[in-house]
Each structure stands twice: as structure tokens, then as C-alpha cells.
Amino acid sequence: MIPVAAKARATSMSNAPTTVDPIAGHALWSPSYDQTLNPVLALEQRLLLLELGHLSGQRLLDAGCGTGRWMDLARERGALAAGIDITPKILTEAARKPGVQGRIAEADTACLPFAAGSFSLAVCAFVFGYVERQEETIRELARVVKPGGRIILSDLHPEALRRRWTSSFRSGESVYEIQRRRYSLGEIRAAACSQGLQERKLVEAHFGEPERSIFLRAGKAERFDEVTGIPAVFVLVWERVT
Secondary structure, three states: OOOHHHOOOOOOOOOOOEEEOHHHHHHHHOOOHHHOOOHHHHHHHHHHHHHHOOOOOOEEEEEOOOOOHHHHHHHHOOOEEEEEEOOHHHHHHHOOOOOOOOOEEEOEOOEOOOOOOOEEEEEEEOOHHHOOOHHHHHHHHHHHEEEEEEEEEEEEOHHHHHOOOOEEEEEOOEEEEEOOOOOOHHHHHHHHHHOOEEEEEEEEEOOOHHHHHHHHHOOOHHHHHHHOOOOOEEEEEEEEOO
């Protein structure tokens, strides 16, 4: 796997990356996803853990749960977590986790199979750039969270996308690049506002010392200083007030 943060275009490799759609890409990536060195996900996890806090008794939705990493972390903090994802193969990987079994379903983030107000917290982590219907996704997240509940959305920062950072990984002898949709923070914030969500926080984060070791272990030490000046991840936190 080539870390997302490395702006990987595989130009130094003999084989150029094959571009794949998000479902096909994550199906290929799913067996190694949890074992891959990825400084972007490490940075995002560091940020979101600060936002989640203590979750005892809360009902949490992981929208685009992937391998269930946030469901696992939420459960450790006392939450009752459920997750959905549109990729069957990655849900198979998620189901291997004891705390995830029986609490995941195949569904689209733009059409969530839950009643209004079902959750006190919804997390949509590193999914937004893959969904086709972005405004509908925000609408659905707002719908399934109860008044007073929170929505946390994170993804690659638009500036990182502008600099052509990619979601790339290696599977066997091949390198793949997953297609991403572009977005702006202004568009996301406007969509949330239209759903009556109150913005509580916006974090635009750069890599720090905790991520340096990941670059070193991946053999990309020279890249760390180059990319630290670019915002890598954003985190938006909203509250549903009505």
C-alpha cells in the first residue's frame, strides 16, 4: 500500500496505478486495510478520539464503517455501535471483529435504514469523498441523529486533494488508485446548515510528530517534511439542535 498522504502517483514504479471505483477498490483493499501503514488515518484517529470523549450509554452510527475500526473504538468507550457500508467484501472483513458481528448492514449513506432520531452520535469517517450523493448523505446523517446529538465528518482536506494526494494501495503486484469526488469545505458546511445543523467545530489538521514514525517505517522519511505544510485532514462537528 502507498499511504494516502504520500501523494502517491506510483511514478517511480514500473507499473502505473490502475484507477478503480470506490466499491471495487475497497473490495480489493479490505484484506490488508487494517494492517497498512497509513499516516492520514493515524492523524484522523488522533483527532476524532479527542472529539468522541466518553461514550457510555450512547448509540453511535458509523456511516461507511469499512472494516469496523470506529465501531470497535466506540464500543471500547462504552457506546452501543451500529455500522453500514456499501461494499459487501469490506463488511465481511468487519464481521470478523467480535464486537462488530451482527451490528452491520449493507446500505448507502444517502439512504440509511434507520428511523429518525435513532442515534446520539453519527460518525462518517473518510467516506465523504467516495459517496455519489453528498448532500443526501448529510441530510440522512441529520435525520437519524436525535436532537442534541452530534455528527462528526472527517476526510482528506480539499487542499490535499488539490495537491493530487490520492487513496492508493498495493494488492499483490499491482497498485490501485481509488476514484474520489471533489468537494469544498464551504459546500459541506452549507449543506449541513440547510439541514438545521449547528456547527460546533472545524479542525484543519497537518501531520505532526506522532505521524513521523509512520513515514519512517514506510521508507518515506523524505516526504514528511515536504507534506507537513499541507492540511491533510479536516474534521467537522455539528449538533442537531432541533
